[in-house]
Amino acid sequence: MKGVLLVNLGSPDSPTAKDVKPYLDEFLMDERVIDVPKWLRNIIVRGIILQTRPKKSAEAYSKIWWEEGSPLIVISERFAEKVKNQTEMPVALGMRYGSMTIKNALQELKDKGVDEVLLVPLYPQYAMSSFETVVVKTMEVQTAHFPEMEITTLPAFYNNPDYIEVLSKSIERGLEEFDYDHILFSYHGIPERHIRKSDPTKFHCKIDGSCCQTNSVAHHTCYRHQCFDTTEKVKAFLGLPEDKTSISFQSRLPNDPWLKPFTDFEFERLAKEGKTKLAVITPAFVSDCLETLEEIAMEGKDQFMEAGGESYIHIPCLNDNEEWVELMAKWVNDWQSKETLPV
Structure with a gap:
């Protein structure tokens, strides 16, 4: 059975x-x-x-x-x-x-x-x-x-077409009544060495800005590539302008290289660059949790507004x-x- x-x-x-x-x-x-x-x-x-x-x-x-x-x-x-x-x-x-x-x-x-x-x-x-x-x-x-x-x-x-459609439509609903000027795709952060450890080829993943776009069997277990791929497919489905979206990684431990750019740094950067109406999406999670509800929806909003932002929303995960x-x-x-x- x-x-x-x-x-x-x-x-x-x-x-x-x-x-x-x-x-x-x-x-x-x-x-x-x-x-x-x-x-x-x-x-x-x-x-x-x-x-x-x-x-x-x-x-x-x-x-x-x-x-x-x-x-x-x-x-x-x-x-x-x-x-x-x-x-x-x-x-x-x-x-x-x-x-x-x-x-x-x-x-x-x-x-x-x-x-x-x-x-x-x-x-x-x-x-x-x-x-x-x-x-x-x-x-x-x-x-x-x-x-x-x-x-x-x-x-x-992460790249299943049906999943991308469901995720995209959920994001679209979350944006219906929000006049955004930027959308931040914020993913859970991991140490850079995890990317290299998960690489079955032991040479492809260099985290050099190009390896995630170069086809490889390593992509099957590369978290960084998969985050970028999810983002690009959602952007294509929704027709989001390139200059209105970016990717970042949240949560990290000190004294260790983690995936960049860091989400909290992006809040400050975007606000100072004049992006004052920010929508944040957390596609590494299917269920809202401490990291999305407290770190992003609460602390993230405070950080963005203190840096000069004017309005901010966290779009919920798919949940149920x-x-x-x-x-x-x-x-x-x-x-x-x-x-x-x-x-």
């Missing part, structure tokens, strides 16, 4: 330092997130970051926490429930980090008689710290606890948008009936 496992990032159980600390520990101790030797990761995470970050992160979570709980969890649950209503297969939801574990989700599917699972990492682009870690963790859990299960993974869908639900249901139903997956 076939079933579907949707996996998103995860969340602490509450916006308190007590619950944020173990969540951050699990997240930051992931070798695909902070990819240094374990002894050094221990020093960085448990000796330095976890001494101060939980309190600050708890304050940030408190700003965006909903009455029903974590926005990311609530949105993911709504999305999963809607997908479930459009397929005959069992659908389970798990999180890479936190108490809603992948193991519990697979157990839920097993209890319903499922032995063939379609794994859906809810990330449009491939990155070792998001898409890859979900796949690796799921396979580890499957090997240790569910050896009878067969798992197939939905590929990264009906067209997005229908597309995911189509993908999983095609897998069930035709054994086909979007490429």
Whole structure:
């Protein structure tokens, strides 16, 4: 029997330092997130970051926490429930980090008689710290606890034409009543070395301004290329002028080269260049979360306005948008009936 496992990032159980600390520990101790030797990761995470970050992160979570709980969890649950209503297969939801574990989700599917699972990492682009870690963790859990299960993974869908159409139409609706003079596509940031580590050729990805436009097998696992490709396809679909759009990368750790340009620097640059009406899109996420709701929608607005901006909006992620639900249901139903997956 076939079933579907949707996996998103995860969340602490509450916006308190007590619950944020173990969540951050699990997240930051992931070798695909902070990819240094374990002894050094221990020093960085448990000796330095976890001494101060939980309190600050708890304050940030408190700003965006909903009455029903974590926005990311609530949105993911709504999305999963809607997908479930459009397929005959069992659908389970798990999180890479936190108490809603992948193991519990697979157990839920097993209890319903499922032995063939379609794994859906809810990330449009491939990155070792998001898409890859979900796949690796799921396979580890499957090997240790569910050896009878067969798992197939939905590929990264960053350039799938149907996805681009759904994303573009969502953006278009978000722009309907906003007189913008610039649109910023802001993606989650990762260290530059992650790009090179994910390059199967070990020589193509130079992050030199041209490699992302030069065709290569490396693009299948190159986060930077995929972010640019998503952006270009959305721009083409919506007919957006080149001079009214740009790309940036948000979130970073100090003392390490991360993908540029940095989103917070772009807020200041754009405002000083006379772009006073800014719309920000976050296409690395399908569900709004701490990074989109607090860092972009709140802090980003403050930064832009303080730099001289006049108006600002953050266009929501796809969340449980009906067209997005229908597309995911189509993908999983095609897998069930035709054994086909979007490429």
